[in-house]
Amino acid sequence: MALEASIDRRNHAPPSTANGTTTAVVLPPTRGLATHRLRLNPSSDHNPDSYDDLPLEFSPHLFSSLERYLPPAMLSMSRDFKLQYMRDILLRYSPDGERTRKEEFGILHLVECYGAAARRRILYLHSCVSLRITKAEYTWVQRHREYRQKIISNYQPRHRQLYTMQAVNFFVPSFLQAINENTEEGFRRIISEPTPGIYTFEMVQPRFCEMLLSEVESFERWVHETKFKIMRPNTMNKFGAVLDDFGLETMLDKLMNDFIRPMSKVLFPEVGGSTLDSHHGFVVEYGMDRDVELGFHVDDSEVSLNVCLGKEFSGGELFFRGVRCDHHVNSETQPEEILDYSHVPGRAVLHRGRHRHGARATTSGWRVNLLLWCRSSVFRELRKYQKDCSSWCAECQREKKERQRLSIAATKQELLKREGTSTS
Numbered sequence: 001m002a003l004e005a006s007i008d009r010r011n012h013a014p015p016s017t018a019n020g021t022t023t024a025v026v027l028p029p030t031r032g033l034a035t036h037r038l039r040l041n042p043s044s045d046h047n048p049d050s051y052d053d054l055p056l057e058f059s060p061h062l063f064s065s066l067e068r069y070l071p072p073a074m075l076s077m078s079r080d081f082k083l084q085y086m087r088d089i090l091l092r093y094s095p096d097g098e099r100t101r102k103e104e105f106g107i108l109h110l111v112e113c114y115g116a117a118a119r120r121r122i123l124y125l126h127s128c129v130s131l132r133i134t135k136a137e138y139t140w141v142q143r144h145r146e147y148r149q150k151i152i153s154n155y156q157p158r159h160r161q162l163y164t165m166q167a168v169n170f171f172v173p174s175f176l177q178a179i180n181e182n183t184e185e186g187f188r189r190i191i192s193e194p195t196p197g198i199y200t201f202e203m204v205q206p207r208f209c210e211m212l213l214s215e216v217e218s219f220e221r222w223v224h225e226t227k228f229k230i231m232r233p234n235t236m237n238k239f240g241a242v243l244d245d246f247g248l249e250t251m252l253d254k255l256m257n258d259f260i261r262p263m264s265k266v267l268f269p270e271v272g273g274s275t276l277d278s279h280h281g282f283v284v285e286y287g288m289d290r291d292v293e294l295g296f297h298v299d300d301s302e303v304s305l306n307v308c309l310g311k312e313f314s315g316g317e318l319f320f321r322g323v324r325c326d327h328h329v330n331s332e333t334q335p336e337e338i339l340d341y342s343h344v345p346g347r348a349v350l351h352r353g354r355h356r357h358g359a360r361a362t363t364s365g366w367r368v369n370l371l372l373w374c375r376s377s378v379f380r381e382l383r384k385y386q387k388d389c390s391s392w393c394a395e396c397q398r399e400k401k402e403r404q405r406l407s408i409a410a411t412k413q414e415l416l417k418r419e420g421t422s423t424s
């Protein structure tokens with residue numbers, strides 16, 4: 001049975017990719033095709049087809065992402081053929097190791113209700129280590145789905161116009177113009193870069209800030225009145241709310257796809273900026289009777305968008321301290337990496353999730369920020385195989401330069417020595 005083959009292989013290490021990009025992964029046979037192969041490394045120069053117009057059981061973006069992993073000979077084949085091939089692969093797996101029909105639970109539901117983890121898991125599975133979702137993970141996902149369903153069917157939104165993307169009403173004209181232009185030059189015109197990798201720009205209209213603040217207040221009032229137990233946005237913030245949980249997921253997905261991804265493609269190509277495919281959207285609240293400050297940390301994102309919504313406050317500056325990989329997350333800060341940034345309502349900060357940062361105490365008033373953590377399943381998958389982080393981790397970069405310097409010095413030394421022996 002196909003599944004046993006995949007279970008057996010879970011115990012083996014994935015094929016080595018150290019010396020090339022052509023390593024293929026052989027998957028169990030299915031539906032008349034002798035083997036289904038995916039590459040471990042994607043064809044980065046391949047421009048995948050769009051699957052947006054099709055009614056599919058998985059996100060169209062997943063197919064576009066997965067297409068890069070097809071064997072090179074398949075890339076020029078018809079979209080229908082590629083689609084069939086990828087669907088066969090995706091439909092082969094289910095959480096408990098049984099093959100189920102697509103109508104039944106499985107990856108389909110997981111992608112629907114917990115896009116990020118499921119997509120990551122699918123890519124993970126297909127890179128042949130293990131694509132199976134554990135029972136505990138599945139139970140959590142199911143509970144979270146019920147949790148959301150409960151909120152959405154009971155909470156009455158106050159500003160319905162927030163729940164669909166209305167770009168002209170949400171954003172300032174300069175931001176819209178840069179997005180429409182979609183060129184590096186256009187983006188650079190509206191952004192300032194106070195330190196490398198930190199971009200700030202005017203983004204949302206005062207009316208948008210007011211509406212979102214009022215929606216969050218209304219949601220929290222509902223939570224309080226109904227004594228609903230809500231999940232907070234992350235392990236560090238005790239105040240604030242996950243916007244995706246009360247119906248804003250579709251609007252925020254559009255914000256990521258149509259606005260943040262085009263910018264990230266240009267500004268953060270080395271951390272998956274062009275393949276952002278899931279998000280976590282929430283607001284955080286600071287003030288005297290809320291969270292006061294936020295410790296030094298990195299985000300669980302490839303790219304983070306942080307927009308100040310107001311209201312009146314003092315303090316609360318963000319401090320940044322350089323980009324680091326997991327291995328170097330606690331390494332020393334270089335003087336040129338120090339940046340303090342004061343929030344301005346309506347203005348956004350865009351940075352790599354791995355850019356270490358924190359927030360100083362909000363000393364008076366009430367400050368609310370909208371956070372959108374954008375993730376790339378493709379980037380996360382690749383990181384398992386590509387250990388070199390020197391294109392974005394400042395410490396890896398320094399180490400690499402140092403190795404090169406030593407190697408050049410050693411070669412020079414060697415040449416001088418040889419010259420010395422030949423002339424003597």
Ligand SMILES: [Zn+2]
Pocket residue numbers: 324325326327328389393394395396397
């Ligand atoms: Zn590093």
